[in-house]
Amino acid sequence: MPGNQSMSEKKKLKRSSILKAAVKQFSENGFAETTIAAVAKEAGVSFGTVFTYFETKQALYEAAILEPLEEIKPYFSEVNDQFKGSPLEKIKEMIQCHINLFSDRSEFLRLIQQVLGSPERFPALFEELATFVNDFVGSVIPVIEEGQREGVFYKESPSLIAESYLSILNGMRLTFTDESTHSIWNSLTIQALRLFGPVTK
Amino acid sequence: MPGNQSMSEKKKLKRSSILKAAVKQFSENGFAETTIAAVAKEAGVSFGTVFTYFETKQALYEAAILEPLEEIKPYFSEVNDQFKGSPLEKIKEMIQCHINLFSDRSEFLRLIQQVLGSPERFPALFEELATFVNDFVGSVIPVIEEGQREGVFYKESPSLIAESYLSILNGMRLTFTDESTHSIWNSLTIQALRLFGPVTK
Amino acid sequence: MPGNQSMSEKKKLKRSSILKAAVKQFSENGFAETTIAAVAKEAGVSFGTVFTYFETKQALYEAAILEPLEEIKPYFSEVNDQFKGSPLEKIKEMIQCHINLFSDRSEFLRLIQQVLGSPERFPALFEELATFVNDFVGSVIPVIEEGQREGVFYKESPSLIAESYLSILNGMRLTFTDESTHSIWNSLTIQALRLFGPVTK
Amino acid sequence: MPGNQSMSEKKKLKRSSILKAAVKQFSENGFAETTIAAVAKEAGVSFGTVFTYFETKQALYEAAILEPLEEIKPYFSEVNDQFKGSPLEKIKEMIQCHINLFSDRSEFLRLIQQVLGSPERFPALFEELATFVNDFVGSVIPVIEEGQREGVFYKESPSLIAESYLSILNGMRLTFTDESTHSIWNSLTIQALRLFGPVTK
DNA sequence: CATGAATGAGAGTTCATTCAT
DNA sequence: TATGAATGAACTCTCATTCAT
Numbered sequence: 001m002p003g004n005q006s007m008s009e010k011k012k013l014k015r016s017s018i019l020k021a022a023v024k025q026f027s028e029n030g031f032a033e034t035t036i037a038a039v040a041k042e043a044g045v046s047f048g049t050v051f052t053y054f055e056t057k058q059a060l061y062e063a064a065i066l067e068p069l070e071e072i073k074p075y076f077s078e079v080n081d082q083f084k085g086s087p088l089e090k091i092k093e094m095i096q097c098h099i100n101l102f103s104d105r106s107e108f109l110r111l112i113q114q115v116l117g118s119p120e121r122f123p124a125l126f127e128e129l130a131t132f133v134n135d136f137v138g139s140v141i142p143v144i145e146e147g148q149r150e151g152v153f154y155k156e157s158p159s160l161i162a163e164s165y166l167s168i169l170n171g172m173r174l175t176f177t178d179e180s181t182h183s184i185w186n187s188l189t190i191q192a193l194r195l196f197g198p199v200t201k
Numbered sequence: 202m203p204g205n206q207s208m209s210e211k212k213k214l215k216r217s218s219i220l221k222a223a224v225k226q227f228s229e230n231g232f233a234e235t236t237i238a239a240v241a242k243e244a245g246v247s248f249g250t251v252f253t254y255f256e257t258k259q260a261l262y263e264a265a266i267l268e269p270l271e272e273i274k275p276y277f278s279e280v281n282d283q284f285k286g287s288p289l290e291k292i293k294e295m296i297q298c299h300i301n302l303f304s305d306r307s308e309f310l311r312l313i314q315q316v317l318g319s320p321e322r323f324p325a326l327f328e329e330l331a332t333f334v335n336d337f338v339g340s341v342i343p344v345i346e347e348g349q350r351e352g353v354f355y356k357e358s359p360s361l362i363a364e365s366y367l368s369i370l371n372g373m374r375l376t377f378t379d380e381s382t383h384s385i386w387n388s389l390t391i392q393a394l395r396l397f398g399p400v401t402k
Numbered sequence: 403m404p405g406n407q408s409m410s411e412k413k414k415l416k417r418s419s420i421l422k423a424a425v426k427q428f429s430e431n432g433f434a435e436t437t438i439a440a441v442a443k444e445a446g447v448s449f450g451t452v453f454t455y456f457e458t459k460q461a462l463y464e465a466a467i468l469e470p471l472e473e474i475k476p477y478f479s480e481v482n483d484q485f486k487g488s489p490l491e492k493i494k495e496m497i498q499c500h501i502n503l504f505s506d507r508s509e510f511l512r513l514i515q516q517v518l519g520s521p522e523r524f525p526a527l528f529e530e531l532a533t534f535v536n537d538f539v540g541s542v543i544p545v546i547e548e549g550q551r552e553g554v555f556y557k558e559s560p561s562l563i564a565e566s567y568l569s570i571l572n573g574m575r576l577t578f579t580d581e582s583t584h585s586i587w588n589s590l591t592i593q594a595l596r597l598f599g600p601v602t603k
Numbered sequence: 604m605p606g607n608q609s610m611s612e613k614k615k616l617k618r619s620s621i622l623k624a625a626v627k628q629f630s631e632n633g634f635a636e637t638t639i640a641a642v643a644k645e646a647g648v649s650f651g652t653v654f655t656y657f658e659t660k661q662a663l664y665e666a667a668i669l670e671p672l673e674e675i676k677p678y679f680s681e682v683n684d685q686f687k688g689s690p691l692e693k694i695k696e697m698i699q700c701h702i703n704l705f706s707d708r709s710e711f712l713r714l715i716q717q718v719l720g721s722p723e724r725f726p727a728l729f730e731e732l733a734t735f736v737n738d739f740v741g742s743v744i745p746v747i748e749e750g751q752r753e754g755v756f757y758k759e760s761p762s763l764i765a766e767s768y769l770s771i772l773n774g775m776r777l778t779f780t781d782e783s784t785h786s787i788w789n790s791l792t793i794q795a796l797r798l799f800g801p802v803t804k
Numbered sequence: 805c806a807t808g809a810a811t812g813a814g815a816g817t818t819c820a821t822t823c824a825t
Numbered sequence: 826t827a828t829g830a831a832t833g834a835a836c837t838c839t840c841a842t843t844c845a846t
Contacts (some may be wrong), residue, residue: 032233164392171372174317191365198399434635518777566794573774576719593767600801
């Protein structure tokens with residue numbers, strides 16, 4: 001029955017508008033200082049409706065983090081396959097891609113940093129992020145090693161390089177709060193690249 | 202009168218034990234999910250006593266950030282004077298110093314990151330931190346410029362170098378949560394240095 | 403839909419039962435010594451429900467005063483029109499009417515006196531009452547003046563007469579706390595009347 | 604020893620300055636919303652000192668009412684003896700005296716009205732005031748009766764006359780908040796007198 | 805399914821009172 | 826005696842969650 005179909009569509013839309021509102025509110029005000037009522041208002045529904053789609057506030061918070069995380073994951077996996085060219089070119093492309101991501105999705109990244117900053121408070125989410133980090137590190141190491149064999153990357157522990165790269169990504173989101181200016185983000189690319197190898201130009 | 206002296210001593214001790222407890226609790230649980238009662242318990246006083254020393258929870262939070270910030274400030278100012286040797290040596294020393302600081306004072310740094318992550322929520326504190334960042338950048342730029350003239354640092358915008366350095370410092374605190382292992386922190390020094398210039402060894 | 407109607411009915415009933423309880427509690431214990439919990443208990447609801455209908459304790463207090471004041475207003479306006487006969491008969495009737503009101507609604511009148519006794523504490527409410535007084539005085543003056551022309555009322559400033567009449571009304575509520583005995587209230591009518599003119603019998 | 608003497612003097616002064624401050628604060632803010640700290644500040648002492656002179660807040664409140672009441676009592680007793688002339692003259696003088704008292708001591712009278720308005724809250728004080736009222740009524744009745752025999756006062760229950768007189772006194776304090784203008788208070792004298800008998804001029 | 809009234813646990817804050825100095 | 830730091834009872838208000846409509 002097409003009626004069912006369209007109703008299901010409607011419901012999905014409503015659910016995702018709530019989730020979007022949740023990302024916004026949680027990222028601005030944190031878990032505790034975000035009220036379900038504020039999320040509902042932002043999403044244009046009554047607060048009772050939020051509970052129709054998400055059992056508890058905690059569940060909403062987890063969904064607001066885990067679902068966007070799934071969207072982001074592809075950009076951090078299969079590094080060797082999805083980017084093309086020499087190791088240096090692959091990493092350059094990857095950084096460009098990540099920087100774009102980070103400059104666009106500042107709200108979601110604030111959420112990530114809330115979790116990273118409160119491991120005891122959100123253990124399950126933190127674990128999920130740790131796995132994400134490990135997967136990325138595992139995925140990028142082969143590229144780094146190849147670059148090292150080619151002599152273009154520092155002879156440094158590949159995992160350390162990968163982790164310092166994640167550090168600067170995260171740190172940039174804290175340091176450059178005025179997200180908009182893409183020019184700055186672009187010029188950060190080369191700084192990130194310098195964690196991998198000496199890049200003069 | 203020595204009585205006055207010792208009473209004032211006692212009071213200062215109590216105040217600082219409350220402040221220390223506040224740093225711990227706020228850093229673990231954030232502003233909203235930290236209760237005054239928990240701080241009081243941690244400090245070994247009744248919750249009423251907390252209000253003897255700090256007018257409101259907000260004031261306690263601000264003190265927990267601003268007072269340690271004052272202690273930290275010297276390490277981020279007068280870079281050119283307080284570190285010795287060539288520009289490369291100065292920066293190396295500076296990084297070593299900052300990394301030690303960051304690895305030791307993880308609680309306080311979490312607080313900083315809470316503020317950086319919620320500029321709208323804590324505008325006054327955020328402004329304070331922005332000033333701190335600007336002062337540091339202003340203080341380190343001459344050293345970078347000298348290193349650039351010597352040809353050991355990248356010909357990159359000095360302020361961009363300085364800010365990317367702060368980014369990696371901040372980001373490291375998020376990425377390496379298990380603070381203890383100093384060995385990791387040490388090996389991060391070289392990665393930070395590589396934001397300034399090509400460092401092979 | 404009758405369902406809507408009845409729900410709205412139910413809510414109005416609950417709201418007014420809370421308001422009634424508030425009048426009782428506030429009049430007995432004053433603003434500060436009345437707890438929302440006590441009002442809720444008296445009204446047979448949980449204290450959270452009180453906040454569903456009144457935003458703050460202060461708002462509840464204001465409603466407890468202003469809403470009954472609206473009910474009372476008609477008895478103090480259009481004096482010339484609503485009471486019949488000669489000026490003396492009009493005033494006599496009016497006093498009778500007011501005395502009945504005052505002897506019946508002692509709780510509400512205590513609230514009024516709390517506000518009159520704390521103008522700095524409740525400035526908005528006080529202003530409202532001042533307006534009420536002025537309106538009454540303005541409304542009764544023509545009747546007094548007519549009585550003066552007829553020679554049955556004292557040749558005294560009409561507004562002074564009106565205000566002294568309000569004074570005795572208010573004062574009676576303080577002096578005769580054991581409200582019940584209507585006989586006393588009745589015999590007070592003549593005393594009030596004597597503020598207007600010489601009444602022998 | 605004169606030292607003792609003067610210390611005792613000093614103490615009495617301090618006690619009375621606290622009491623004076625208490626009358627002011629309690630009359631403005633009521634019992635519950637007056638803090639000991641505010642009284643202490645007004646009196647220029649530390650709040651600990653207040654407890655040196657008055658055991659509890661309640662005791663301070665009672666003293667703030669009962670001690671001025673003692674000062675006032677003489678003006679409400681022995682009416683027949685302390686005022687001179689015919690009954691009409693006596694009553695006229697008495698009213699003048701009371702009106703002066705009421706217009707001068709508005710703070711204290713607000714306290715009285717707080718107690719009259721909350722008999723359940725301050726039963727002991729209320730009882731004290733009831734006795735005061737009874738004593739006054741008993742003291743003034745003979746004068747009224749004499750005036751009635753002379754034919755200048757209404758043939759009305761003397762106690763009712765006395766009580767309605769107290770009512771108007773009390774009510775005036777509520778109605779005329781802007782205490783200062785003595786002219787108004789003076790013109791109120793005649794209105795009060797009209798509760799006793801017909802007074803044309 | 806959507807709504808929002810009802811509930812009450814929980815938190816910040818105030819302040820009388822105690823008591824060591 | 827004077828002081829003010831320490832304490833904790835008590836109160837207002839918020840808000841997640843439930844559930845009847």
